[in-house]
Amino acid sequence: MAVARRSPPARRVVAVLDHLVAAGGRGLGLSALARELGISKPTCLGILTELVAAGYLVRDPATLTYGLGPALIAAGRAARRGFLAGDVARRHLEPLAERYHATCTASAVVGDEIMVLDAVVPPGDPPVRVGERYPFAPPVGLMYVLWGPDRELERWLAREPTLPVRMDREHLRAVVEQCRAAGYLVESLTPAGMRLHSLMAGVAAYELPREVRALVGEMVSSLGERVYLGAGLNPRKKHPVNLVAAPAYGPGGEQELVLTLHVGTAVTGAEIARRGAALVAAADAVTAELGGAVPGGTAARPASGKVRTRPSGSR
Incomplete structure (x- = not known):
């Protein structure tokens, strides 16, 4: 069986997120994250900057620490x-x-x-x-x-x-x-x-x-x-x-x-x-x-297989 390709840069991004999730809401600084994850500070900073820009992390301007961001709530x-x-x-x-x-x-x-x-x-x-x-x-x-x-x-x-x-x-x-x-x-x-x-x-x-x-x-x-x-x-x-x-x-x-x-x-x-x-x-x-809406109404189809019609423009 062929093995799917893996990406070291992507693994580092996942490692940063996992580490902050494991921190249980406690903010961590750049130096601590780089040291604990074993990656260089410039690489770690690049990852953090992108995640903050996307809303997955937030940076506290007073303590200069990073924590989980609101985009993770939507993803969750x-x-x-x-x-x-x-x-x-x-x-x-x-x-x-x-x-x-x-x-x-x-x-x-x-x-x-x-x-x-x-x-x-x-x-x-x-x-x-x-x-x-x-x-x-x-x-x-x-x-x-x-x-x-x-x-x-x-x-x-x-x-x-x-x-x-x-x-x-x-x-x-x-x-x-x-x-x-x-x-x-x-x-x-x-x-x-x-x-x-x-x-x-x-x-x-x-x-x-x-x-x-x-x-x-x-x-x-x-x-x-x-x-x-x-x-x-x-x-x-x-x-x-x-x-x-x-x-x-x-x-x-x-x-x-x-x-x-x-x-x-x-x-x-x-x-x-x-x-x-x-x-x-x-x-x-x-x-x-699930609170969804079937296009054209919610009436069940009869056993004959005839169906409700879709509204015009729904396609």
Whole structure:
């Protein structure tokens, strides 16, 4: 397994913050911090200056000591909300996991990465590590911008891809419109494709030689090709499905979480619709419990899979 690259300068920044957190609110001066952390005073001063400018630290002009700043309060609240959201999602995913004997997860974009916030894994299924992270860049992450404004989708598409990807914008637009109308996404991958996509989704993909990245990229489906279009699913025909995904929303109607229900086998179009409706109902319940707002209203979707309409301009 490839090991992600680590940054000594970044580790020093983390060390400064950790040291001040451990100080329990007690301010520390430049000399003391540099000495206790084993870094030079000029380096330490540069780190402190940047953290003060960003609001993560404050400098007492009387004592010339440094302490924790207000930006950490906002960061802490955001982190707390993220983990709270995972706890709430778990309660609503557990019945689905039991009903379908399937792994269910709740994940979200945290910074520049996708993070697994919680998971319900039935006995015998492969484990899922809470806190696992993936780069938020094509071809990974479509479902995290799918139900948000178009500008978020375009911003994600503009990120440097982890692998070379092909993009048929017309097909991708059809995928986006249908998933928004259905309220859920249905993803299909072959077993080999699933394994390859999982292995190559990590940061290590950036480190591959250009020729290898190009070759692997040819083996990975282009954006949108792994998503079934709901209107084209025959209710009686079986379709090999990897997972179903649905969004939970924040207070302003913004996409906040993605809930997934693993399938990993071939099921009929009718069964896909049933599982999609069940997952959407769970996502709506999570939205309500978190004080969020589903675009277009809060009425639950009926079992038929018909959905509420989104307000014009919401995309």
